[in-house]
Amino acid sequence: MKSGLIALAGRPNVGKSTIVNALCGEKIAIVSDKPQTTRRRISGVWSDGEHQLVLVDLPGFQRPRDAMTERMQKTVDASFEEIDAIVFVVAADEPVGGGDEFVARRVFATGTPVVIVVNKTDRARASKIAQQIDRVAKLGDFHALHPVSAKSGDGIEPLREELVRLLPEGPALFPPDVVTDQTLDERVAELLREQALHVTRQEIPHAVGVQILEADERRIRAVILVETESQKRIVVGAGGSVIKEIGSKARHEIEKLLGRSVYLDVRVKVREGWRQDPEQLRRLGI
Ligand SMILES: Nc1nc2c(ncn2[C@@H]2O[C@H](COP(=O)(O)OP(=O)(O)OP(=O)(O)O)[C@@H](O)[C@H]2O)c(=O)[nH]1
């Protein structure tokens, strides 16, 4: 048996979570075009009986701005301690900049093999991708470089084979039927937050936290936390239209995950400064 931990590193929004989902063949981590989508360390597990990849999805590298982003960066740093390889993700359709160089300095300093992934190849022409590969190849002494499109699945299989080859000998870290380290409640909360991110814009995505209050076979009671009354008005919407849309889209995703129909009861609550409150952050697993 070969098994190991592989961490995903990169700027926010480059597609780390989408890559984890593509490698696992299942939706493990939520995805959105808003920054800070991933707030905590989440593992996706892929096994084939002889090999087990534990893909550690992490928040994007960013300068901490409040207690929440500070904790997110601490999680990223701590996660580089005991891993077997790093997947360093760069977007094919954006210039390589200071943000990528900052991540590069950190990942190449770990001494673990670094596999560079140039993601979103579906968004760039072949000549642009070739240029990008030349540029990212200068970022450090990498083990391998893979252009992929996590969205279409292009290049995912060769990437998985590459990562499997990097695994050390060792017993499986998770039972063969386990796909993630998250509890069902945590996954449900994330699916609800994902829809809150999709449906709202500007400062709202940053301010949203989701807590599951109660969940049984048929009914899930959840609360969406925001920081101000005006954010609450936006998330609720005129006549409750926005919260209704978030709820019904999330219910659809949650039913897919659970394989049964559920009644989803979502309220919006103002909890001033929750992103600065260590107790509240701990409750949300951040
Ligand atoms: N066209 C295209 N879009 C992609 C691809 N991979 C990811 N995306 C999109 O890029 C956006 C960001 O994807 P995520 O997987 O959430 O990015 P992330 O790096 O995990 O972001 P954070 O968690 O915020 O750090 C989403 O809108 C994805 O749908 C890809 O291969 N092609």
Ligand SMILES: [Mg+2]
């Ligand atoms: Mg993510």
